Amino acid sequence: MSRYRCPGCEYLYDEAIGAPRExxxxxxxWSEVPDHWCCPDCAVREKVDFELVEExxx
Amino acid sequence: xxxxxxVQPEPALAGWRDHKRYLWPLGLLVPTLxxxxxGLVSATGLGFFWWSGPVFVFVAMxxxxxxxxxxxxxxxxxxxxHLENDRYYRWCTYLYLPLQYGALVWACSKWSSGSLSxxxxxxxxxxxxxxxGVAINTAHELGHKRKQAERWLxxxxxxxxxxxxxxxxxxxxxxxxxxxxxxxxxxxxxxxxWEFLPRSVYGSLRSSWELERERLARSGRRPLRIxxxxxxAWAMTVGxxxxxxxxxxASVLPWLLVQAVFGFSLLEVVNYLEHYGLxxxxxxxxxxxxxxxxxxxxxxxxxSNVLLYHLQRHSDHHANPxxxxxxxxxxxxxxxxPSGYATMIVLAYLTPLWRRVMDPxxxxxxxxxxxxxxxxxRRRRRILARHGVAQAAAAx
Numbered sequence: 237m238s239r240y241r242c243p244g245c246e247y248l249y250d251e252a253i254g255a256p257r258e259x260x261x262x263x264x265x266w267s268e269v270p271d272h273w274c275c276p277d278c279a280v281r282e283k284v285d286f287e288l289v290e291e292x293x294x
Numbered sequence: 295x296x297x298x299x300x301v302q303p304e305p306a307l308a309g310w311r312d313h314k315r316y317l318w319p320l321g322l323l324v325p326t327l328x329x330x331x332x333g334l335v336s337a338t339g340l341g342f343f344w345w346s347g348p349v350f351v352f353v354a355m356x357x358x359x360x361x362x363x364x365x366x367x368x369x370x371x372x373x374x375x376h377l378e379n380d381r382y383y384r385w386c387t388y389l390y391l392p393l394q395y396g397a398l399v400w401a402c403s404k405w406s407s408g409s410l411s412x413x414x415x416x417x418x419x420x421x422x423x424x425x426x427g428v429a430i431n432t433a434h435e436l437g438h439k440r441k442q443a444e445r446w447l448x449x450x451x452x453x454x455x456x457x458x459x460x461x462x463x464x465x466x467x468x469x470x471x472x473x474x475x476x477x478x479x480x481x482x483x484x485x486x487x488w489e490f491l492p493r494s495v496y497g498s499l500r501s502s503w504e505l506e507r508e509r510l511a512r513s514g515r516r517p518l519r520i521x522x523x524x525x526x527a528w529a530m531t532v533g534x535x536x537x538x539x540x541x542x543x544a545s546v547l548p549w550l551l552v553q554a555v556f557g558f559s560l561l562e563v564v565n566y567l568e569h570y571g572l573x574x575x576x577x578x579x580x581x582x583x584x585x586x587x588x589x590x591x592x593x594x595x596x597x598s599n600v601l602l603y604h605l606q607r608h609s610d611h612h613a614n615p616x617x618x619x620x621x622x623x624x625x626x627x628x629x630x631x632p633s634g635y636a637t638m639i640v641l642a643y644l645t646p647l648w649r650r651v652m653d654p655x656x657x658x659x660x661x662x663x664x665x666x667x668x669x670x671x672r673r674r675r676r677i678l679a680r681h682g683v684a685q686a687a688a689a690x
Contacts, residue, residue: 280612
């Protein structure tokens with residue numbers, strides 16, 4: 237499970253949590269999120285702008 | 295964690311003080327206008343004062359803009375987090391709502407009392423419309439925040455104008471397509487406010503429905519359901535007007551309609567000012583360039599800024615929509631309106647005057663190259679011809 241961060245406002249998309257309100261239930265992989273989906277908090281950046289968060293989980 | 299930040303003393307500010315800190319409660323003057331009107335009517339016996347709201351917005355505010363002047367002060371970067379976490383500023387916006395609805399209920403009691411003439415009732419409806427219109431600005435500030443409670447307050451503030459769909463369209467439609475020909479809420483060079491008004495009202499409504507339909511469809515839901523955020527926001531309006539109609543009689547319903555239409559038209563004229571003629575260019579990949587400071591009109595006029603929670607620092611708002619109003623900054627490179635929003639609203643109603651003041655500013659912003667502007671399609675040929683001729687003459 238990976239996490240992706242909006243470079244504009246730090247919103248985090250965590251595949252484990254998904255974004256249920258947006259229609260992506262927990263476990264929805266990033267690849268299934270459409271490219272034109274924009275950040276639900278700031279709407280300034282789109283999926284393709286999001287950055288993979290380097291994992292530091294043990 | 296955040297509550298402990300709020301009570302911390304000010305070492306992070308390193309000597310910087312927010313000079314507007316104690317001015318922000320003045321924003322609450324607007325929802326008090328119906329009561330001020332009543333006070334003036336009672337004191338003077340003159341029914342004209344029921345019109346205090348529009349007099350304040352269209353006459354007193356432009357005068358104040360000119361007299362008080364502007365400030366370009368920015369908080370230092372080190373102070374922004376501290377400023378945003380200070381709950382004092384949030385309460386300045388939350389308190390708008392009880393005053394807004396207190397004024398509405400009180401106005402209904404006046405309309406139903408039979409003590410007002412037809413013209414006085416209309417004056418009170420327009421005054422209440424000023425409150426509900428500026429409430430859309432309060433809802434705008436609250437609707438951009440991450441906290442669910444603030445998003446709810448935003449919807450409640452919008453119920454009075456039946457503009458609940460604004461919360462969807464503004465955040466997910468306008469902010470994505472701002473300063474492009476696709477955005478119904480970005481006005482175009484050569485487009486009068488009176489052409490813009492129906493285009494924006496209808497276009498925003500249609501777009502918000504499409505956004506919400508798409509969101510629900512992603513999880514296989516149909517749009518006609520109560521967790522459709524447009525329908526539940528409108529349900530609030532229906533509930534509100536029904537309760538007021540039952541409590542005060544059906545005679546208040548036409549006035550509720552008048553204040554709602556006046557209120558959202560006030561929002562739309564502000565929309566009209568914010569991006570007039572500005573256009574984001576397309577990159578080689580076909581995507582529009584990111585929204586930058588140059589894609590919004592700004593103003594640093596103190597009085598308009600205080601009453602509108604820094605809405606006029608619009609470039610920073612579009613770059614950082616989640617940022618709280620007290621922390622918004624002025625950008626040197628952003629295009630600047632010749633006066634505050636209040637003055638520019640009056641100009642926007644007077645199309646020839648607006649175009650004489652603003653068209654040259656759009657052109658100057660694009661270094662004389664009118665083709666880079668967002669041009670109203672209906673006037674495109676005429677505008678290009680006029681400037682094309684001018685360019686050819688200049689080249690000779």
